[in-house]
Amino acid sequence: MNMDKKFEQPVLKLEDVAITYKVRNGEIDAVQNVSFEIFKGESHGIVGESGCGKSTVAWAIVNFLGANGYVKSGSIKFQGQELVNKSDEELRRLRGDQIAMVYQDPMQALNPSLRLGDQMKEVLTVHRGMSESEAEDRCVDMLSRVYMPDPENVIKRFPHQISGGQQQRVVIAMALLNNPALLIMDEPTTALDVTVEAAVLDLIAELRRDFDTAIMYISHNLGVVARVCTQVGVMYAGEMVERAPVRDLYADPKHPYTQGLLRCVPKLGGDKASSQLYPIRGRVPPPNNRPSGCVYGPRCDYARQRCLDERPEVRQMPDGTSVRCHFAEEIDPAAWIPPEDIKLTPATEDVTKNEPILIIKDLKKYYDVAGSSLKDILGLGEKRKVKAVENASFEVPRGSTLGIVGESGCGKSTLVKTIIGLENATAGQAEFNVEDVTFDVTSSLSGRDKKLIQELQMVFQNPDSTMNPSYTVGQQIGRPMERFGTVPPDQIRSEVVRLLEAMRLGENYFDRLPRQLSGGEKQRVGIARALASRPELVLCDEPVSALDVSVQAAILNLLIEIQREFGTTLLFIAHDLSVVRFFSDFVAVMYLGQVMEFGPAEEIYQLPYHPYTEALLSAVPIPDPSVTQKRIRLEGNVPSAISPPSGCRFHTRCPRRKLMPDGGKKCETELPPWREFNNGHRIFCHLPKETLESFDPVISKAAEPAAD
Amino acid sequence: MVRFLFQSVISVVVTVFLVSILLFFMLDPSDGEILVKILGIESTPAQRESLARQLGLEIPVLQRYADWMIGNDFRARRLIGQDITQLNNPSSGDLEWWIDQGEGRYVQYQLGEGGELSVLVRNEDGTYTAEPAGDVWWEEDGKEVFWGIDDEGRAAKWIKGEGAIAYVSTQTGWQEIPGAPVQYIPLVKGVLRGDGGVSLRTNRPISNTIPTRAANTFILAGAAFIFVMPLALLFGIIAGINEGKLIDRTISIFGLIGTSTPEFVTGLILIFIFAIQLRWLPALAIDTAGGGLTVRLLTLPVLTLTAVELGYVIRMTRASMVDVMKAPYIRTAIIKGMPFRRVVFRHAVRNALMAPITIIMLHINYFIGGIVVVEILFGYPGLGDYIYKSAIFGDVYGLGASAIVTVLVAISTRLIGDLVYTFINPRIRYS
Amino acid sequence: MAATQASSPVQSRGAKLLSSIQSYIALIFTSRIATIGLAIVLFWVVVGLISLVWTPVDPNASDFRPNQPMSAENWLGTDRLGRDNLSRVMAGTQVILLKTRVPALPLSGYFTGLAGLIGIVLIIRAIPMLEEPNQRLKGWGNLIVGIALIPVVIFLNGLLGLQAIVLPNFVLPLGVALWGVIGSLSLGTVLGLLAGYKGGWYDQIIMQILDALIAFPRIVLYLVVITALGQGDLIMIFAIAVTGAPGVARLARSQALDIKTRDYIRAAETRGESIWFIMFREIWPNAIGPLLVDSMLRVGYAIFTIGTLGFLGRGLPPPEPDWGNMINVARPSFGTVPVSVLAPAVAIGSLVVGLNLFVDGLNEEITRYQK
Secondary structure, three states: OHHHHOOOOOOEEEEEEEEEEEEOOEEEEEEEEEEEEEOOOOEEEEEOOOOOOHHHHHHHHOOOOOOOEEEEEEEEEEOOEEOOOOOHHHHHHHEOOOEEEEEOOHHHHOOOOOOHHHHHHHHHHHHHOOOHHHHHHHHHHHHHHOOOOOHHHHOOOOHHHOOHHHHHHHHHHHHHOOOOOEEEEEOOOOOOOHHHHHHHHHHHHHHHHHHOOEEEEEEOOHHHHHHHOOEEEEEEOOEEEEEEEHHHHHHOOOOHHHHHHHHHOOOOOOOOOOOOOOOOOOOOOOHHHOOOOOOOHHHOOOOOHHHHHOOOOOEEOOOOOEEOOOOHHHOOHHHOOOOHHHOOOOOOOOHHHOOEEEEEEEEEEEEEEOOOOHHHHOOOOOOEEEEEEEEEEEEEEOOOEEEEEOOOOOOHHHHHHHHHOOOOOOEEEEEEOOOOEEEEOOOOHHHOOHHHHHHEEEEOOOHHHHOOOOOOHHHHHHHHHHHHOOOOHHHHHHHHHHHHHHOOOOHHHOOOOHHHOOHHHHHHHHHHHHHHOOOOEEEEEOOOOOOOHHHHHHHHHHHHHHHHHHOOEEEEEEOOHHHHHHHOOEEEEEEOOEEEEEEEHHHHOOOOOOHHHHHHHHHOOOOOOOOOEOOOOOOOOOOOOOOOOOOOOOOOOOOOHHHOOOOOHHHHHOOOOEEEOHHHOEEEOOOOHHHHHOOOOOEOOOOOOOOO | OHHHHHHHHHHHHHHHHHHHHHHHHHOOHHHOHHHHHHHOOOOOHHHHHHHHHHOOOOOOHHHHHHHHHHOOHHHHHHHHOOEEEEEEOOOOOOEEEEEEOOOOOEEEEEEOOOOOEEEEEEOOOOOEEEEEOOOOOEEEOOEEEEEEEOOOOOEEEEEOOOOEEEEEEEOOEEEEEEEEOOEEEOOOOOHHHOOOOEOOOOOOEHHHHHHHHHHHHHHHHHHHHHHHHHHHHHHHHHHHHOOOOHHHHHHHHHHHHHHHOOHHHHHHHHHHHHHHHOOOOOOOOOOOOOOOOOHHHHHHHHHHHHHHHHHHHHHHHHHHHHHHHOOHHHHHHHHOOOOHHHHHHHHHHHHHHHHHHHHHHHOHHHHHHHHHHHHHHHOOOOHHHHHHHHHHHOOHHHHHHHHHHHHHHHHHHHHHHHHHHHHHOHHHHOO | OHHHHHHHHHHHHHHHHHHHHHHHHHHHHHOHHHHHHHHHHHHHHHHHHHHHHOOOOOOOOEOOOOOOOOOOOOOOOEOOOOEEHHHHHHHHHHHHHHEEEEOOEEHHHHHHHHHHHHHHHHHHHHHHHHHOHHHHHHHHHHHHHHHHHHHHHHHHHHHHOOOOOEEOOEEEEOOHHHHHHHHHHHHHHHHHHHHHHHOHHHHHHHHHHHHHHHOOOHHHHHHHHHHHHOOOHHHHHHHHHHHHHHHHHHHHHHHHHHHOOOHHHHHHHHOOOOHHHHHHHHHHHHHHHHHHHHHHHHHHHHHHHHHHHHHOOOOOOOOOOOHHHHHHHHHHHOOOOHHHHHHHHHHHHHHHHHHHHHHHHHHHHHHHHHO
C-alpha cells in the first residue's frame, strides 16, 4: 500500500505551514513548519497536549482562523489546489462539500432553534441544489447509515431532544452527506462517555473503510488515536515533532517527547505497586516565549548543547518515520533511566489489610424532581424522585485508596458529596473509625461535629475553579488551619510553606494569585488546601481528568507520595479506567446509582467480570495498537434515574442477559444477589458464579504484567 | 412549559398584590400631611378633620385597604338595608351611587337646614326632586340614626339632632354645612373591579378619566413602538454582524448618546430646533383646534421617544447578535459552506432575537417612564400627564389607581414577553 | 522576623493595588470613547469643585434684571428672578455629585434609624441560623432582639427626651446621586447574594418582592414616593436606593448563581464555613467587579432621574440650584430666553452621556482584556 501512494495524489498536503495570530502588541506564532499529507482512505491522527496548535492547523485548513489569525507561510494543498489565499467564495464551495468538519461538544455545534433535518438538508440544497424532499430522503438514509435509531423521527427534532452520543452521530452524518474527500475531526469524542465514545469510534473506522474518505483526526487521547488512526503526527509547542505509522509510533517512539508522553499514561493493568508514571519535567512554553533551539530542549532528558543552540529540522528515518530531533538515532527508550527526583519511594506496607476507617451502610440518596403537569405544580401529583444512589455499602481500609468508576450520571459524584455532607443522604449510616464516630449521612454539614468536618476533606476536578481568584495561595491554604485551629496562628505561614514544599511548589508561591498559576499548580494548591486541616480521609472528585497527561502523571504521583507519607485514606472518582486501575487498591463500579461490582483493583480488571464492567473494559481506549479488545457495545441510552429499570438496573442494556436460563425474566423483576469471590470481590448479578467465571478475558494482552 | 407558564401567572398575581399594598400604604392620606397639601396650610384643623371624615379615614386601615381593593358597596348595602346601584349621570357622564327602591325609583338623602331629612328622587335626566323623607329613622344605642346615600353619592350616617359640620370647598371659598352626616363611607367598587374611587383633584370618578387618558397614551406609545422596533432591530443586526467596524461604532455611539440623554433634554432640544427656531411643528401636543390628534401634533413627542428607545433596543439587539455570531453553531454553519447571508438570516437572527425580546419587554417600565415625561413636556393629555397632575395636587386616589394601571401594563407586557420567548425558543417549548 | 512576615504581604498587596489601578487607568486610555467620557465627567467634577469656592456671581443672588439673554455680563443670561445662569449651572453640580444636605432632625430620629438598621441586620442574620439545628436558639434570640429593638428604642427616645434635642442641618460630602447609588449597591448586593447563594424560598421571596418594585415604571415610583414622603435630599437618596436595589440584586444574584457552582465554594462548604463567610468572603470579592461597573452606570441613571424630577418640579429642594429645577422654572419663557432652559439641559445631558461613554468604553476594554 505504501508503494501505491507514491503515484497517488494526496488528498491533503501541508508544506511548511506557519500560522500567526496578531495580538495587541505584536504577533504570536501559533504553529511553525508543519508538514504532512493525508491520502485517500487514510486516517491521520494528530496528538499533543493542550495549546500545542492541533486545532489551529485544522482551522487553517478551512480558513477559519478568525479576524486576527492568518497563514504566514507555507502551502496547504487540497487535491492539488492551493487553499492559502483562495477567495472566500471558492473556499465556501469546498467547505461542507469536499471538506467537512466535526468537532467537540456536538450540543454547541448544532443550532438550538432549528430542527435537525433542516440543518442537515441545507448542506445538500445549498451545495448540490437538491430538492427538499430528495435531500430529506438522503438525510434519513445517512442517519440510518450512522446507526441512528428512528431516523425519520429524528430529523423532525431539535438538538436538545436527543442525547449527546446521538447528537454526535447527527454531526457526523451531516459531515458525510456530500461524501467529502476530507473529513476533519477535532476531538469528536472528548465530551462523550467511554461506552458511547467506543461506539462512535467504531462508526468512524467503519465509515472510513466504506467511504474511502481521508480523515484528519485530532485528539489529546493517545488511546483513542491508537484505535482509529493509521498514521499519527505528534505535535508539541506548535511544531510537529514526530510522524509515523501508528504501530511504529507506539512500539518504537523516536522523539523524546513522544517517549515521555507514553511514559505518562498508565497501561491498563498496571498498578502503582509494580509500576510508576514518569511525568515530563517542566511545562509547555507559551507561544510567545518558545526556546530558540529545539522547542523540547529545556524538558528533554537527552538534551545537549546543540539542542539548545540549533533548531532541528524534520528528518526522515530509515523506517519511514519523520522526526524533528538531532539525535533520534542515538536514543533508545528502553535504556532510559528515570531521573532520581521523579522516582517515588516504594510502598512499605500492604494497606489493604488495615482495619476499615470508613464503613458505609445502605446509603441512599434520592432527589425530588419537579413534575411539569398542572397536577404536579399544585402539589397533588405523586412526588417523583431521582434515585441517584441506591443502597451503597462498602468499607475502606485505613490508608488505602478506593476508586469509584462509572459513566456520567452513575451517581459517583453524588455518593462522594453525600459522604462529605454537601448533600444530605436520604437514608443510610456511616461509621468513621478515627474517633469511632457513627455519623448520620442524612445530616447536613452544619449539623456535623467540627472534628468530623475537619477529618473529611475534598479535592476537586476543575483546576480553574478550585481556587478563589481573589485570594493568594497562602491565604487559601492557611484558611483551614485558621478555621479548625489545627495550627497556632503564628505558625500558619511556616506550616503553609511546609505544605507547599511537600507539593513541590516552594515558598515563592505563597503570595501568588491563582491567575499566575498553571492548571497543574492550581491542582497542587487544591490538594494542599485539602490536606491543610490534616484530614484522615480525602475525597478526590476526578482530580486529574481536566489535566494534560504529563501533568496528570505528576499529580497522581503527588497523591501517591502524600498517601505514603501521611497515611491518608483516599476516595478517588474517575471515569478513566486505566487511571483508576493504576491508582486504586479497591474499586467500586457504579451504574445508574447502583454499585455493580466491588473488590480489590486487580480482581476487578480480571475475570470474573460484571457484564457492565466487561463492557467498560471493552470500550476503554488503550494507548497500544497491538492490544486487541473484545468488542462488546451497549445498546441504547442510559435509562432515566427517575424511573430506573426494575430488578437489575442494567437489565435493559445487558449483553449477557441471554445467558440466563429463561432469557433473563428474573433480571427484570428481582434485585440480583451479591456473588462473592476471592478477597472480598463481589458482583451484583443474577448470573451464577460459574457463568461469570467462564467469560473470555476482554483484553488479550491484559494477563501479562505491565511491560515496565 | 406548563410549569413555566403557571409560575409566570402566579408571579404576576403576587406582584400585583404586593404593588397594591405598597401603593396603598405609601399613599395613605390618614397621616394628615396629604390633607394639608390638598387643603393648603391655611386650613384649620376642623376643616382637615371634616375632610378626613368625608373621606372615611376613621375606618381602620386594613378595612380601607380591603375597600380600596375589592370595594365596599356590599358593606354599605348591609348598613343601609336597601339595594344600591350605580347610575350614569347623563350631564356629566359619570357614574353615581343611588339607592334602588325598585320600580325605577332611585333615591339619595339630604339633611335640610331644619334637621329634617329629605329624600331626593332621581329623574330620568339625572336631576332629582326633593321630597320629605318622613320617619325613616331607626333606634341604635339610644339614638335615632339613619344610613343612606347622600347627594354626593357617598354612604352616610345621620344622627337625629346631632348634625356634624362639614366643610365643602366651593368656587366662592369654604362653605360650612351644618347638619351633615356624622360618618361617611365613600362608595367604591374597588380597584380589582375597575373602580379606583373619586379623584380628590377633579371630584370625578377616576375610572371615568383613566380609559380616555390611557387610550391617548396608547396611541403615542404605539406610534413610537411601530417607529422604533423595525429600525432598531435592523440597525442592531447590522451593527452586530459588523462588530468592531466603523459602521458598528457609529451606530453604537449614536445609540448610546440617544439612550443616555434624558427625554426632557432631547425633547427640549427638538422643541428648540423645530418649534422655536424653524417653526415647523407645534411645541405642544394639545389638540386646541378640535381636529383630533394629527401627525403634526404627534411628531415631536414620537421623535423624542424614538431617540431614547431606539438606542436601547439597538444596543440589546447588537449585543445579542454579537454573542450569537460567536456561537459554535454559527461556526458550524460557516464550515458547512453556507453563504454568509444564509448564515445570518437563517442561523443567527432567530437566535439573536430571542434574548432581546425578554429584555425589551422588561424595559417597558422605562418606556412608560419616558412617556410620562414626554406627555408632561408636550402637554399631551395621556395617562402620564394625569399621574403627574395627581402627584402634584396630592390626589392620592388618582395617583394610586393610575399607578396600578401602569404596573399592570408593565407586568402584562412582561408576561407577554415570557410567552413569546417560550413560543419561539424550542428548548423551552419542547421540554 | 515576625515583622517582616507581617509586612511583606501587606506591602505586596499595596503594590498590587497600585499596579492594578495603573492597569485600569491604562485600560481607560486605550479606549478613545472611555477617555472622552472621562474627560466630560471630570470637567463637571472640576466645575463643581470650583463652584464651591468661586462662581462669577452668587448663584442665589438676584440682580433684579430677570430673563436676560446671553451677554458679556451674564454669559448665559439670567433666570426669571434675575439670577446668573452661568453661576447656577456651575453650582448645580454640587447637589448631584458633591454634597448632600441633611435637614435639621431630632436626635431621636437618628437613634431610631440606627436601631432600625441594627434590627434589620439582626433579623437577616437570624434567618440562616434558624435553618441550622445547632444554631436555632441563637437564631431565635437574634430575631426577637431584632424585632424588639425598634419599639424599645422609640420608647427610650421618648423617655430620654431625645425628641427635644435637634441636631442642626449639616452637609455630607458626596452628592445625592452618589449616596443613592451607594445605598442601592449595598441593599441590592446583600439581597442578591442571599437570594442567589441560598436559593429556594429565600430566592423566591426576595425576588418576588423586588419584582414588585421593578414592576413600577421608575418615574411613577419616584412620584409616588415623593408624594408620600415629600421632597428632600435624604428622601431622594432613599428613592434612588430603593428603586435601584432590584436591578443591583438581580445582577448580584446572577453573579452568585454563577460563582456558587465553582469548586472553591464547595471547598468552603466542606470546611463548614458559615453562610456569611461564603457570601461575603468567598463570593463577594469575585462578584464586585461587574457590580461596580453597573453602579457607575447607575450614577448616570440617578443624575438622569434627579434631572427629570427637577424638571417635573419634584426634584431636590431649593434654594441650592438644581439643573432640572432650573429648566422647570425657565420653561414658561423658553420661547423668549431659550438659553435659560438649554444651558442646564445641555449640562445634564452631557454629564449623563459622558458617564455612559466612560463606562461603556471601559467595559468594552475589560471584556476584551478578559478574552
